[in-house]
Amino acid sequence: MSDMAVAVGGVKLRGPVLAASGTFGYGTELPVLERRALAGMVSKGIFLRPREGTAPPRISETPSGMLNAIGLQGPGVDVLIRDYAPKWAEWDFPVFVNINGESALEYGEVAARLDGVPGVAGFEINISCPNVEQGGLYFGNDPRAAAAVTEAVRKRTSLPVWVKLTPMVSDIGVIARAVEAAGADALCAINTFVGMSIDLNAYQPRLSFRTGGLSGPAIRPLAVHLAHQAALAVRIPVIGIGGIMRAEDALEFLVAGCAAVQVGTATFVNPRAIAEVHDGIAAFLEAKRFTSLTDLPRYLPRD
Amino acid sequence: MSDMAVAVGGVKLRGPVLAASGTFGYGTELPVLERRALAGMVSKGIFLRPREGTAPPRISETPSGMLNAIGLQGPGVDVLIRDYAPKWAEWDFPVFVNINGESALEYGEVAARLDGVPGVAGFEINISCPNVEQGGLYFGNDPRAAAAVTEAVRKRTSLPVWVKLTPMVSDIGVIARAVEAAGADALCAINTFVGMSIDLNAYQPRLSFRTGGLSGPAIRPLAVHLAHQAALAVRIPVIGIGGIMRAEDALEFLVAGCAAVQVGTATFVNPRAIAEVHDGIAAFLEAKRFTSLTDLPRYLPRD
Amino acid sequence: MTNGGQVFLLDSPITAKREVARDMFVLAVRAPEIAASVRAGQFVNIGWFSGPLLRRPFSVYREDGENIEIILKAVGEGTSQLLAMKPGDRLSCLGPLGHGFGLEAGPRRAVLISGGLGVAPMPLAAGEATKLGIHVTWVHGARSSDELCTESQGHEVVWATDDGSKGFAGTAVAAAPDADVVLACGPNRMLAAVADRWPEARVAVETYMGCGTGVCLGCAVPLKRGGYDRACKEGPVYRAADIDWPSLPSHLPYAVTA
């Protein structure tokens, strides 16, 4: 067996495949799961306070993809600490909390509350939220805002801090470097792309929120490109995300320069997707006679 | 029969469905085509001088999409004028030339040469080209550069000038308004998204150019969103492009606020796609008892 | 109710197919583990090779210990592909999922109300109720007699058609008598009418589903008390009075054509 362990942004993981935020709940819901292969999970995005989420319809299928507008429904930090963290503390893989806020201060506050709570291994900052202080534009589009959020969290915790990038930018390298400089331990690339789908009976968007985030295999070539660009831009590890259904898809991200990957939408289709991706990567390494995942050739021409 | 005619950016078209640049050659190649439904075509992107294009492999299939890196292979403006324009002059639909350049000046020069040539009905400016003067960044990402190109072309021709937007921007409305102010008669949204796909035998990108443009149904929800955002931002008409395979797909763009659409990749799959999309829109209007395409309800909440 | 039970992920061959009304078909698939444990009102989430990205949820229509059945019409891409398949072709079945009707001994008379494809969970419900010694009246409605699935079960069966071409002329809700327990499934609009008349009715609602397993929060059901439940976990069966009906989308294709 090849060695599948990886070190990513302040933690050692038993494998390269994690569960992506919003597609794995709080780790307690999924049936027929095989936990042995799970290197770690990122919990559903949380805010300081409870959020109801958006009105239905919240999802809509598209060619090889899906749009979602869940609106970050969640119970808020206090319930997370009370109901879920104690369970996480018993598991044999780390749980990262996907944190959200409407201001840099709020992000910092969420991190501070969770810092030191048993079961919380680290943070993934979701900078795809609208920046309420600066008129609703997204933190993730602006290098200064993205850096400010990263710093605000960095100051309030000694746990690993990962920053999850949005793809809706003209140069992801700029944002990547800004959050690296602000103290991120790793980058996660990428979150969903904004999309829209129209209901031709109602002459209006299918989703009540109008737009939604596109995920699934449709976005994979875009995600591989953006993760690769991020990896070229920084020295910290990059975790690749977007449309991974099978081991080959994950290997594309790894060869493109990612240290690990997250599997999202695939889990909806196949609750065992993560185990299958993990096993498939292991089989690939065996077949190619690599003794360890670190031997996998990477395509990272820094020119 | 419902009235399918539309007026778009300086021309009256017999229907709302055009052929997209790079997917219809020079209009002379395709077999089994049904021209009756073609409202117009945009020819393959042209530069001032001949271009060889990129080395193969140039294309790669992805889930519900394809990546291409053709490298704007083409014979240059002079050959276009000599070999193709005379044919176009005989056709019963307008031909727009997709023009490209490495500087604003070059774009203007291409337009000037083509201005007044019989068979050339107008221009579609492709601002997804790298701006050589400003270090290879794309014209389409920068509102000033995009406006400069538009002005450069506007000054050299009295034919309709359409500007084709790139989706790789954080706010398409900003670019849309900039080129509207610079004199564009219509916007075309959108061009392909940059993507990458990795060959796991070679441990390098499948395309020799490394990255390619993603087209096809995979991008449709993103394209509908961006075309809608562009339509909200400007008063000039927007022509929707991206992943249209069937009439329903085209209708999504039209309801989202577009005046017309272009069909690209679908033509590769089905050389009769444009006719089928056209006929399907007509059938939809009949079924809903709209006497004209202009009666189709549009979803354009300007709030 | 029936949650917390074990869920299975099975590679199931289609074993039979029959037409039960105009354009309405029943597919049987071999899924012994699900057949053995499914309760009325639960569903399976079905995927297949070269199918659409997401699985499709279907109520379990009947089971014979070895096979489960689902009932469907071709209303979109997924159902069209399913109905193009033949015995021997394989489906991936995830289930049983969700809370069912949760019938228990006690009540004397049950009325089962179904509209169109809302017939789906009723054979199992009729069977469970009968076993519990409950008298079952099943009222089933459709637009016209040729769209009515007349496979029936229960002590009394009442047909209703909008056009009066078979049985009662009008909706199933209008044709239904009162009872100790009311179970209903059909278009969300019909269920809203059920909720008006019998707030305590147990209704199986329909939503879009991303995962069917409780992780995506896509299947939000708006609640009267505020907030949202997951149709795939807390539902799909609800107490009628608990749902904020005006906020529940009623234009889903299944519902519309049901």
Add this chain to the structure above:
Amino acid sequence: MTNGGQVFLLDSPITAKREVARDMFVLAVRAPEIAASVRAGQFVNIGWFSGPLLRRPFSVYREDGENIEIILKAVGEGTSQLLAMKPGDRLSCLGPLGHGFGLEAGPRRAVLISGGLGVAPMPLAAGEATKLGIHVTWVHGARSSDELCTESQGHEVVWATDDGSKGFAGTAVAAAPDADVVLACGPNRMLAAVADRWPEARVAVETYMGCGTGVCLGCAVPLKRGGYDRACKEGPVYRAADIDWPSLPSHLPYAVTA
């Protein structure tokens, strides 16, 4: 040559399927218009319902006036789906496309060299040559005897296997005699060897194709004189000496497994 001919877009049922070597199959589809006009070396571009986005190009293997045949192995998603289909299932066939070998009366002896699936255009080529009074020697190679498609045609047939398990031990190129006309099809690497020995050979090359109809410029074939040709229009058959072989990708799945 054979360009400029009419192209047809047909909805064609699969009419037969047979295995001709290990994992190698021939599919017949009803396509009378294409069968009547196809020339050796031309191809059809095939799509199907719920298939991958792009069509897949296949050389026409044989025709009987009513049906055309293609020969393939499951090497990827498209070919796997095609081989899962059954007689009666429908394919969309666009063709005949491209320039064929363009055989004309004149030469006395022709050698046809094929490697693996490169057998595909040869039965038509052997037939055309024979009709023109040309003596045909067909040299066909594969890795081993079980991978060798032995459906053969022509005046002389020579087998070659890399492992010597049937016929000549070595490549088809090494086994081939000289002749007035050399036609070849197989992995691009093999064709490069053909070009070394017979610069005037007519070779059918393989590229990725977006459209098959000349509009996408995806099928670029690098030319010795500089620039690129379109395999789907100016090709897929070329004069061997015209191609810039080192720049032509040689790792396509068909080619690799051929």
